[in-house]
Amino acid sequence: MAQAYDLEAVLGTVTFLEGRTRHSDTKGTFARVADYRDGGIFAGGFSGTSQWERHPQGDEIVQILKGSVTLTLKSAGAVETLDLRAGMIAVVPQNTWHQFHAPDGVTLMTTTPQPTEHIEDAEPPLG
Numbered sequence: 001m002a003q004a005y006d007l008e009a010v011l012g013t014v015t016f017l018e019g020r021t022r023h024s025d026t027k028g029t030f031a032r033v034a035d036y037r038d039g040g041i042f043a044g045g046f047s048g049t050s051q052w053e054r055h056p057q058g059d060e061i062v063q064i065l066k067g068s069v070t071l072t073l074k075s076a077g078a079v080e081t082l083d084l085r086a087g088m089i090a091v092v093p094q095n096t097w098h099q100f101h102a103p104d105g106v107t108l109m110t111t112t113p114q115p116t117e118h119i120e121d122a123e124p125p126l127g
Helices: 007-011
Strands: 017-020 030-036 039-049 052-054 060-075 077-087 087-093 097-113 118-119
Touching: 007 030, 007 039, 039 060, 077 087
Parallel strands: 017 039
Antiparallel strands: 030 039, 039 097, 052 097, 052 118, 060 077, 060 087, 060 097
């Protein structure tokens, strides 16, 4: 059976995280909207810079709901940056290290396979 979700109501259950850093505790920043395949759909918002993360089991879909973000992707020595604003989506390829930088704030929704690997290092491991 199909199910609809009210994203504004979902976002009302979480706190916008101001000044996020690689070391920030993000508990309470993102809500699990729904289960999806081997992961979930998540929504939340923050300003600042996230940890590096990657998803060994599949691609991640990132949709920008409000604000803007620079998404940096690193894989096999290649670096790519995407400037995303409200209304845009990006697909992060499986096993690609990526990081979000949103100095002015962003609210986003992701379709994220699990597990997710996070690291607090300034740069992801090479290779």
